[in-house]
Amino acid sequence: MVYASDSLTALEGVAVYVAGTTRGTYTRKSGYFSMPVLTGDTVVFGALGYEKLYLTVPAEAAENRLTLKIVLQRKENKLPTVDVMPWATEYDLRQAVLRTKLPAEPKDQLPVIPEPYVYKSVTEMPAMDADANFRYGQSIQLQQREARIRVPDILKVFSIPIKYY
Template identity: 35%
Template sequence: MFTGIVTSGKTSEPLPEAYVYIPKAGRGILSNRMGYFALPVLPGDSVVFSYVGFKKQYTIIPRRLTETSFSAVIAMQEDVTTLAEVKVYPYATEELFKQALVNMKLPDEKERENLARNTSAEAMQRLAAMTPMSAAANYRYFMNQQFFGRDNLINRSQMTTIPFLNPFAWANFIQSVKNGDLKKKEYRQEMNATPRENLTRDDIIKYKN
């Protein structure tokens, strides 16, 4: 029979309801209000003592024990755990607490403000206007110049037509004479204007409309 008293190693006060058990046997008891316990054991058993706020302690029953009883005073060591600081703020009402919580500044408030400012619609538009074209945009611009420019890929393999022999051009000319377009100032300015070196897709659409 293993008997003894469980005490605090710092104050030597008894620890009531300390848990005394044998893990290998799967059984144990609690100490009484005076810290006393009595547990049947076998030689070589490892007895574990545990208590809230104290470190676990182990005691091994001697194998060459000749007596039928074994006694010991178990002095438990305190297990000190340092917790994070907690600040308590007094508020008279729940509404004051909610208002203070809403107005509380977060640690990453500056980062949030920078993120909102840099991702706003105005900032995105400014970046889009200042950022140069990407590789895909350059490719599209080059292809537009090739297809809609004066030196396009389609006309390279075709014979250049003579507008003087084009019947549709003559029909448009006769119709414009009947309409008196030659007398209009806008028409004369358009006819005398020098054609652009390169035409874009927007110019073609504007001209057709």
């Protein structure tokens, strides 16, 4: 079971995992968890607002079970300071914005779009940043949306004349 050090209350949602593997779980509302481990495994306990705790599974475990009371220490998360605006009212803020001198805007010119560069190998391509990744995902979604309403090119519509007798 996992507890907080200051109040000895059970902690819910603590990540419990074996380092370097894909084995892991979360604690229940009661602070209880159960997970298969091997002798010598390093089990990591981590939760927001608490120090990570590393525990190595000992070799001497009775009946292939190990029951422990895990106590996590609080960790102080320091946030940056917040600067409060010096305006007392919304009117003062509006007046300050109106008095702000903005630089002259550039002339309306269309940006020059370079020709796309075609890479011959995936390994030569530059890494994609977050903005490019977002644009790529949006283009894929747009293509999928258009594909739902587009008539495939392989379908041919034939008109057969109807003869009345």
